[in-house]
Amino acid sequence: MKNRIQKTLANNQKIVSIYFTAGFPNLNDTCTILEKLEKAGVDMVEIGLPFSDPLADGPTIQESSTQALKNGMTAVRLFEQLKDIRKTVSIPLVLMGYFNPILQFGVEAFCQQCKAVGIDGLIIPDLPVDVYENEYKHLFESYGLLNILLITPQTSDTRIRTIDSISKGFVYMVSSASVTGSQKGFGEAQTAYFQRIASMGLKNPLVVGFGISSPETFAQAIEHTNGAIIGSAFIKHLREFGVEKIDQFIEKIRGH
Amino acid sequence: MKNRIQKTLANNQKIVSIYFTAGFPNLNDTCTILEKLEKAGVDMVEIGLPFSDPLADGPTIQESSTQALKNGMTAVRLFEQLKDIRKTVSIPLVLMGYFNPILQFGVEAFCQQCKAVGIDGLIIPDLPVDVYENEYKHLFESYGLLNILLITPQTSDTRIRTIDSISKGFVYMVSSASVTGSQKGFGEAQTAYFQRIASMGLKNPLVVGFGISSPETFAQAIEHTNGAIIGSAFIKHLREFGVEKIDQFIEKIRGH
């Protein structure tokens, strides 16, 4: 039985994936946003569980997290909101969250809830690979959750191969060494990096994240990879237009 | 030939002496003040040569000095003003000044000028006894100037006797250890001090200064001594009334 992430990436060579912070702009926008994203043709979504101290995120996602927490978003509430999501949404859903709230929830309980509502994978930026392998891999796998690991331009080839070997869904390629939202456009160094990794022949598909904010960057990102994740640019759209015009945003990014 | 100071103190058992700062309240008040003081029956006058940093003086005399300097008073000008003073004033005149301006004038030139205008004595609070004896006694004496030395309640008996032996005009008894103008009235300690010194049988007359501001303090001061010097109280009078009503001030102090 293949996970939805794996299926999507197997079917579709160039996916578009969207990140948004749960509870932003309004506490109960989560399902609406998910439904509209699916309808707009998005291939996969990362739902961010907001955290007070999101140290890998740039100002846009930070602010959306602060707002979401102010709105009252919690893990309990998010699972509550998502409990019937699989009735209306069928694209793969990845939950992205920092480790501390998950730890407080209880890692096993958290996995259980993810499985119950139909989450396919997790991105936990501050859960290091070795701790995952030694302590949580078994648990994640027993609940059918793919743990998505990151690589960056600074990650060594050896480590990339290790990460590839542990990964099951895709490898999250951080476009450049930077927090989210801090890239203006991709230069030669990044293109070279995309090419370099693509030519390594990893077993996992590659999806690029961080800094994708325009049709151009999207196009550059997917040239050598299997897809791209748009975060800050989408949060800015939500800030300006709320849950309206999501389809227009997606159309624009895809460049048609 | 006796000095005027000596004569006055020999004639008059209880003298009243007035201190004022030359050049205050107005630059050219010096002679007027001297004449009025003599007319009011004052027995002796200390003319203060103003100094920028009069560290043995309280705020009243300090301020008068600052004003006098602003008005343009200098040693040269003072001697100029006093050049004919002996035509109108016959009571003893003592020049009181800090050592530095005298040093800059040239000590011998200063003595010469003093003699020329008819000054009888000098009070130089920061010229110490030993420096005076070793370096300047000869000079002062050759110009017929009496150097008036101070004693305080803290001066030891031995030192009082030394000072008495060096002194020729009178011994200036500082009423209490304090800068000028800082006494409210005389208490037991001071009266005891006046008595103690009086009973030492010094060869010089005693004149009390510092803190005499009222008929009461004046009366207390002269009970056991030969006279008293009024400074700050007179400066305050000048500040309020200018050169007018000097006679009234003197009458009041004398207590009749």
Place this chain on the structure above:
Amino acid sequence: MKYNIDSRGYYGKFGGAYIPEMLYPNVEELRENYLTVMEDPSFQKEFNSLLKDYVGRPSPLYFASRLSAKYETQIYLKREDLNHTGAHKINNTIGQILMAERLGKKRIIAETGAGQHGVATATVCALKGLECVVYMGEIDIERQAPNVARMKMLGATVIPARSGSKTLKDATNEAIRDWINNPIDTHYIIGSVVGPHPYPDMVAKFQSVVSAEIKSQLLTQTGKDAPDYVVACVGGGSNAAGAYYHYLENTDVKLIAVEAAGYGVNSGESAATSVLGKEGIIHGSKTLLMQTDDGQITEPYSISAGLDYPGIGPMHAHLFDTGRAEFVAITDNDAMNAGLELCKLEGIIPAIESAHALAIFEKKCFGKDEVVVLSLSGRGDKDLATYISHFNLI
């Protein structure tokens, strides 16, 4: 080695390196090299000579006779306030700048709370001619203005952290973000025994000079090299780590850690992590931290910018967990009074951080002959405005 770090980078169950992959190369480079570099004789030589000739070490161990008389015990103050730049923080920044230099780094970043670590970092950057960027919470920028001025004089760029409680925690987030964005030529000089392994251990080792000196000074002054108590305030815990270090395994020496209770431990305005905290992850380390039931990090409060932090270093979490150290929480008011008392009795104006440690004497009785060594972690020059307004001294 029961209370020190293990080979995996943990103190008992606390520590580790919970960092995003973006930081992995930086932290790994450090982890692989720090012990080798530190043990290198040329490193040791330069480190020790700067501590001596530049920082002014050894700092005195001063027998505070009037304070001792008042509290009827034997109080020795370890005078880190006399160090160049005014606190213990410089011991660590000297070490780390030499480390950064040997790792070929060209740019330095740091977070700061009280500003002491920021000043100490700006100082060593000036000394080595390296670019320096310091992140500081907007509230701390206000309440520690003299230190902001000092950093500017030293040529550092001070960037205000405007998120969260606008204090130390948020400044640390910003510094980590900077490091993520500048992974190659930048070294992050963390200011306390916090952060991912190997930081807590590295910082503790640089600060351990404090207890090394205490041992030899105490031996000279009292004939014994170990006191009955070592008392230190704990923000992240670096001055405490330094003062405890060589006594960790000697359980005859009782360790007291003083935390900031703000308006009171249960007032909702506090930074008393050991009482209010639970196990979790903050700034790359598993430790005790103040957090909501949902695992959101709580915004702490203390009058003292250097203690206004919702976590403690993993060493201290372990010392608390095992009972090796006694933890005491001191309110703003008690700390301020203790600070003023030291001024009046000993002529020493302590940092408000250190004043928290000093308040122990009103809280706890010590024996007449017991020797209490207290880490006077810094001087109060940076805190004058706070003292003056607290006591209405104008």
Place this chain on the structure above:
Amino acid sequence: MKYNIDSRGYYGKFGGAYIPEMLYPNVEELRENYLTVMEDPSFQKEFNSLLKDYVGRPSPLYFASRLSAKYETQIYLKREDLNHTGAHKINNTIGQILMAERLGKKRIIAETGAGQHGVATATVCALKGLECVVYMGEIDIERQAPNVARMKMLGATVIPARSGSKTLKDATNEAIRDWINNPIDTHYIIGSVVGPHPYPDMVAKFQSVVSAEIKSQLLTQTGKDAPDYVVACVGGGSNAAGAYYHYLENTDVKLIAVEAAGYGVNSGESAATSVLGKEGIIHGSKTLLMQTDDGQITEPYSISAGLDYPGIGPMHAHLFDTGRAEFVAITDNDAMNAGLELCKLEGIIPAIESAHALAIFEKKCFGKDEVVVLSLSGRGDKDLATYISHFNLI
């Protein structure tokens, strides 16, 4: 003994005790006792132990490598900035408070310019539980606000001097007036090598620890106990006296005294006493001072409160008169630039007073192998506001 004091209390033709009779008993008591007290082993023991454990002596002799490289010479900084309270002033106040205690005094007064001496005095008074009153010019109270706050924290009463230029000279007048009014139980702790004999000699002797340390540190660090030059700023001249002391009679060691030129020696806004001064009497001592032709003392000006004084100590007048020391005048601007340069090159924020001494390197060339010891008399924490506004660092 050509350059030190003679038995009558004079340095050549300078010195003596030109005091009103009201001060005679106080000064005489001191003159009669100071040498005996200072030579007493119990005094020496307490003095040295406080210097070590409380003040933090020896202060380092730091080889400033980046500054040396820039000026192509060998520069060693004597780090008096690291002393408790932040300047050399405390060496003297520790000595004098012990003196006062042994003379049975119960109340202490002092004048202060930069506030360093006031803080150092308030500090030792707190240490000994004695009442403390500090006189400070109104202008200095403004420009050295942090030090005013520190004195208050330490329990001292700060009384503004409102006469004259409202700076150090006037504060000294007020202190002397206070002493006249309180001759029995009060000791006046003068803050520099000025005032009537025996003050200049007593203060120089207390400060001489500085050159005693330089000698032994230099021997260890360079193999020779004497430098080619000793450079120090001169307000009253106490840090210079301390740094020169043990080299006075060794004329191989060239002495450089740096005075404050304010806006320029001939601008009318200056404190360059040796150039502008003439022989005269100030604060009880025959020395060089700035004065009008009539002998009125001139109101000086310097951006540095500690150098803003129209006289110099009689020792320095003698060193100038005999050519033993070279006197150099440094403007506000040059001093400020030199201060900022030290921040940037060595990570040390100097007092503006000390920054005047540092400006020597732009004025005068030293040989590549010549050893220049510079007295870094104090730290610049008190001067941050002045630096920040001078360089527009906000």
